[in-house]
Amino acid sequence: MADLADTGSLQVRSVSKLFGTFRAVNDISLDIQKGEFLTLLGPSGSGKTTLLMMIAGFLDISEGDIALDGSSIAQTPAEKRNFGMVFQGYALFPHMSVRDNIGYALSVRKRPAEEIRSRVDEMLELVQLQDFADRKPGQLSGGQQQRVALARALCFAPPVLLLDEPLGALDKKLRVEVQEQLKDIHRRVGTTFIYVTHDQEEALSMSDRIVIMRDGAIEQVGTPQELYERPVNQFTASFLGKSNFIQQNGKTCALRPEKIDLRKGEGHSEARMSGTVRSVTYFGSMQRVIVDASDGTEIEVDIDVWRNSEPLDVGDAVDLLWKDEAAVELQTG
Amino acid sequence: MHDKQFKKEMLTEGAHAYKAGRMDRRTFLALCGASGVAMNAVLAGDAQAAADHVVMWNWGGQSEECHGSAIGEAFTAKTGKGLKFDTSGPLEGKIKEMVDSGNVTADVADADLFNAVSLGPTGHLESIDYSVVSKEKTLPGYALEYGVSVILYGYAFVYDTEAYGDNPPQNWADFFDVEKYPGMRSLYKWANGSLEAALMADGVAGDALYPLDMDRALAKIKSIKDNSLYWGSGSEAHSMVVNGEVSLGMVWQNRGRNIENDTDGRYKLVNNQAMAMPGAYIVPAGNPAGAAAMEFIATAQEVPAQLALLDCLGMTPSNPEAFGQIPEDQQDYAITSAKNIDKIVYNDPDWWGKNGGDAVNAFLEAIS
Amino acid sequence: MHTLSRHIHPGWLIIAPLLVLVVALYLGPILNILWLSVTDPEPGFGNYAKLGESDALIRIVWTTVRICIITTVFSVTLGYSIAYAMVHCHQRQKNYMLTLLLVSFWISILVRTFSWLMLLGRKGLVNGTLENIGLIAEPIAFMRNELGVLIGMVHYMIPYAVLPLLVSMQSLDTRVMDASRNLGASGTQTFWRIYLPLTLPGLVASTLLVFILSLGFYVTPAVLGGGKVLMVAEYISVQLLVTLKWGTAAMLAAIMLAGVLAMLWVMSRFMKLSTVFGGAAR
Numbered sequence: 001m002a003d004l005a006d007t008g009s010l011q012v013r014s015v016s017k018l019f020g021t022f023r024a025v026n027d028i029s030l031d032i033q034k035g036e037f038l039t040l041l042g043p044s045g046s047g048k049t050t051l052l053m054m055i056a057g058f059l060d061i062s063e064g065d066i067a068l069d070g071s072s073i074a075q076t077p078a079e080k081r082n083f084g085m086v087f088q089g090y091a092l093f094p095h096m097s098v099r100d101n102i103g104y105a106l107s108v109r110k111r112p113a114e115e116i117r118s119r120v121d122e123m124l125e126l127v128q129l130q131d132f133a134d135r136k137p138g139q140l141s142g143g144q145q146q147r148v149a150l151a152r153a154l155c156f157a158p159p160v161l162l163l164d165e166p167l168g169a170l171d172k173k174l175r176v177e178v179q180e181q182l183k184d185i186h187r188r189v190g191t192t193f194i195y196v197t198h199d200q201e202e203a204l205s206m207s208d209r210i211v212i213m214r215d216g217a218i219e220q221v222g223t224p225q226e227l228y229e230r231p232v233n234q235f236t237a238s239f240l241g242k243s244n245f246i247q248q249n250g251k252t253c254a255l256r257p258e259k260i261d262l263r264k265g266e267g268h269s270e271a272r273m274s275g276t277v278r279s280v281t282y283f284g285s286m287q288r289v290i291v292d293a294s295d296g297t298e299i300e301v302d303i304d305v306w307r308n309s310e311p312l313d314v315g316d317a318v319d320l321l322w323k324d325e326a327a328v329e330l331q332t333g
Numbered sequence: 334m335h336d337k338q339f340k341k342e343m344l345t346e347g348a349h350a351y352k353a354g355r356m357d358r359r360t361f362l363a364l365c366g367a368s369g370v371a372m373n374a375v376l377a378g379d380a381q382a383a384a385d386h387v388v389m390w391n392w393g394g395q396s397e398e399c400h401g402s403a404i405g406e407a408f409t410a411k412t413g414k415g416l417k418f419d420t421s422g423p424l425e426g427k428i429k430e431m432v433d434s435g436n437v438t439a440d441v442a443d444a445d446l447f448n449a450v451s452l453g454p455t456g457h458l459e460s461i462d463y464s465v466v467s468k469e470k471t472l473p474g475y476a477l478e479y480g481v482s483v484i485l486y487g488y489a490f491v492y493d494t495e496a497y498g499d500n501p502p503q504n505w506a507d508f509f510d511v512e513k514y515p516g517m518r519s520l521y522k523w524a525n526g527s528l529e530a531a532l533m534a535d536g537v538a539g540d541a542l543y544p545l546d547m548d549r550a551l552a553k554i555k556s557i558k559d560n561s562l563y564w565g566s567g568s569e570a571h572s573m574v575v576n577g578e579v580s581l582g583m584v585w586q587n588r589g590r591n592i593e594n595d596t597d598g599r600y601k602l603v604n605n606q607a608m609a610m611p612g613a614y615i616v617p618a619g620n621p622a623g624a625a626a627m628e629f630i631a632t633a634q635e636v637p638a639q640l641a642l643l644d645c646l647g648m649t650p651s652n653p654e655a656f657g658q659i660p661e662d663q664q665d666y667a668i669t670s671a672k673n674i675d676k677i678v679y680n681d682p683d684w685w686g687k688n689g690g691d692a693v694n695a696f697l698e699a700i701s
Numbered sequence: 702m703h704t705l706s707r708h709i710h711p712g713w714l715i716i717a718p719l720l721v722l723v724v725a726l727y728l729g730p731i732l733n734i735l736w737l738s739v740t741d742p743e744p745g746f747g748n749y750a751k752l753g754e755s756d757a758l759i760r761i762v763w764t765t766v767r768i769c770i771i772t773t774v775f776s777v778t779l780g781y782s783i784a785y786a787m788v789h790c791h792q793r794q795k796n797y798m799l800t801l802l803l804v805s806f807w808i809s810i811l812v813r814t815f816s817w818l819m820l821l822g823r824k825g826l827v828n829g830t831l832e833n834i835g836l837i838a839e840p841i842a843f844m845r846n847e848l849g850v851l852i853g854m855v856h857y858m859i860p861y862a863v864l865p866l867l868v869s870m871q872s873l874d875t876r877v878m879d880a881s882r883n884l885g886a887s888g889t890q891t892f893w894r895i896y897l898p899l900t901l902p903g904l905v906a907s908t909l910l911v912f913i914l915s916l917g918f919y920v921t922p923a924v925l926g927g928g929k930v931l932m933v934a935e936y937i938s939v940q941l942l943v944t945l946k947w948g949t950a951a952m953l954a955a956i957m958l959a960g961v962l963a964m965l966w967v968m969s970r971f972m973k974l975s976t977v978f979g980g981a982a983r
Contacts, residue, residue, distance in 0.1 A: 057883075108894070
């Protein structure tokens with residue numbers, strides 16, 4: 001995949017999409033590095049799929065520009081953009097064999113049969129479907145279909161691969177497995193992946209960078225760790241993982257439940273807050289305690305079970321402790 | 334049809350039940366009301382409820398009205414029996430089917446005399462009772478064992494006076510002459526009349542047509558095939574002329590007057606060499622009204638009925654007594670009028686009854 | 702009885718009377734026709750032998766098949782375009798088109814046939830207009846010939862062609878077409894390699910429906926053909942009603958029936974007919 005070495009960076013410049021007067025995507029700018037695994041994460045209606053469809057060329061851009069390696073592709077039709085895409089539900093060609101599905105992009109480009117054949121074999125190996133080349137998509141499991149879709153989209157060595165909720169149709173256990181495979185394939189092919197999902201775990205485990213979107217706009221961009229550790233607002237903080245919001249020095253701060261230390265009884269010198277236990281829920285690796293704080297707020301605390309052998313009961317008085325850096329000051333509401 | 338049959342049976346049953354006291358008057362009235370029949374009409378004939386009227390099987394449209402006024406009224410006055418209609422068209426195949434199925438619902442069929450020749454010997458028709466029906470009140474040769482000609486219609490032609498005004502076509506030879514009279518013509522699709530016209534055009538004398546020389550006739554028909562359209566019904570023949578699709582149109586002579594009127598005289602009827610077709614009344618075997626059918630036919634033979642049919646339908650009388658009484662304004666159109674009777678030729682129902690099926694097929698095969 | 706009921710679902714017993722009735726009412730007349738074709742006017746295969754003896758019969762059958770094929774090709778092609786337009790236009794326009802399509806089902810075939818005469822006849826609207834503006838000196842012979850029959854039949858058949866195609870196109874997953882474009886296929890490539898193959902069951906259903914219905918056409922050829930275009934249905938009717946050659950009629954009917962069944966059989970060799978008639982694809 002040497003031909004990919006110099007291509008695959010994508011520039012999104014002040015892009016908007018209007019449906020009538022409704023702004024589905026509002027003034028988004030984004031620089032995507034070549035070879036990057038970038039996830040667009042957001043609830044439904046956040047505009048993430050609309051943005052992806054504009055990048056793919058299925059939707060026109062209302063305002064702004066999109067460029068590949070610096071040159072605008074806004075006027076390039078979808079079939080000329082050479083972007084691979086894995087569709088929600090896969091959109092495989094039901095009347096074609098797995099081999100013909102995967103080789104389709106090369107076949108419509110009128111490449112020699114021998115080239116198509118060897119390239120398809122390569123892709124079949126990549127997604128480990130060598131034994132299924134002659135099956136029809138209808139004869140495959142969901143996970144296998146997903147891999148065919150991936151192989152089909154990668155077969156013509158696109159500089160950019162767009163993935164629209166590709167794991168949405170799989171059950172949870174399979175999803176984790178496929179996440180690993182996807183990540184592995186991304187490493188091996190070096191293609192820029194733009195991945196749309198509403199599943200935060202998926203986003204955290206696979207992405208180089210995550211773009212959190214809400215109401216057509218970007219809330220925050222960063223590596224998974226940056227986003228988790230330093231959310232800039234309440235939306236990001238609560239969308240990625242759980243978060244308590246407390247007032248500290250007159251500012252709103254986000255405080256992750258696992259970063260709070262809980263002590264039974266009152267009067268600890270470093271206690272930042274005290275309260276009574278309202279409920280305790282056991283999750284195996286940890287237990288979640290909800291505390292009615294004395295200032296009237298409700299605080300969630302995740303504690304390791306093995307480290308707190310002392311049993312907690314509803315109504316117990318507790319003190320809450322945390323380190324200064326655990327509370328992240330938010331920039332906006 | 335089945336519906337009517339069902340109602341009739343139901344009411345006849347009802348009439349019996351009511352008379353025998355098995356059904357109260359109120360129920361019977363309701364039954365009659367539901368069927369849209371006056372109670373008297375059902376009760377009048379008691380067990381003969383079904384036979385207190387004669388069912389005429391014709392082609393509907395104007396015929397229904399005209400047969401009613403021209404024959405039905407006189408028939409009712411004479412016998413006290415009513416007249417009803419089945420307007421589904423008594424084609425030979427339908428008559429055969431009706432009789433074969435054993436469910437005969439018609440008494441008198443307005444058909445062709447050659448139907449009497451083909452359907453009579455196979456047991457599908459009642460023979461005509463010539464003690465009631467008169468052999469004298471029709472043309473000689475047109476009173477057959479299983480049918481009698483009551484009216485005549487004919488195959489004549491109309492021409493476009495604007496196209497041929499100076500030198501109008503006179504006869505079938507002109508009709509078939511596409512050199513002298515260019516333009517489209519129309520012929521009857523089911524062979525009848527068309528074959529005879531072709532032979533006359535080819536030089537066969539009008540009284541020496543039968544047995545028809547099929548090969549010669551078809552060769553003549555084919556010779557103008559590119560200039561011909563073929564019609565299957567009177568209305569189609571009419572519209573082909575009125576819509577200007579043809580310059581020369583073979584038509585049923587009784588339509589001639591209407592065509593002249595509808596085209597404001599642009600098309601004119603020629604009755605020279607018109608082929609007189611004996612329209613006949615025939616009686617399906619086992620007809621419900623029995624002998625009353627014969628009285629109905631006899632009524633239709635009477636001069637007033639004959640003249641009324643001419644007036645109403647344009648059908649020409651076949652009763653020689655009526656020939657002299659054809660009114661002045663019908664002289665040009667009625668083929669047995671004093672003006673036309675010497676110019677016409679006569680169809681042979683016997684030949685058609687025996688050879689019609691093959692002739693129709695040969696004709697269809699030649700024109701398609 | 703016990704072993705029997707183990708093999709036969711009790712539900713069959715409940716519908717058995719109706720099933721027997723339906724089978725009898727369907728098969729009875731068909732068997733009667735077949736019987737008639739070998740017994741009237743005399744027992745034997747004389748009626749079928751006529752096919753070999755008579756050029757005319759062969760010609761009528763050939764005319765029928767030829768006209769039906771041409772009608773089917775045009776109806777299905779035009780129907781395909783109409784169905785495609787309906788599926789891809791706005792809902793509002795689609796409703797209009799669907800209404801027009803359904804309305805045409807309610808108009809009697811006679812009315813539709815005679816309308817063509819008024820429109821395209823020698824003195825019809827089109828010829829009149831063309832003559833008036835001096836484009837033609839002689840009227841164009843649209844009607845009362847084979848062309849007229851084809852125009853009338855195609856017009857009548859298009860709605861029948863559209864409906865199965867519409868169903869087939871509406872059930873397509875449009876993302877599959879997006880996927881094709883995304884993989885670099887042009888519109889033409891996407892149509893021939895994806896859209897057409899995926900609508901093939903609808904296309905076959907539409908073709909079968911139109912062809913089989915066309916075989917039975919009677920009024921349109923009789924009127925618009927000017928008497929010169931003789932198709933089997935009209936010929937059968939003449940044999941039944943006028944010439945009383947019921948054996949010939951039954952023979953032709955049997956031939957048509959066999960032809961249709963043979964066609965279905967050939968089709969079934971290439972694809973599952975159940976998918977054509979809306980069954981599951983697998």
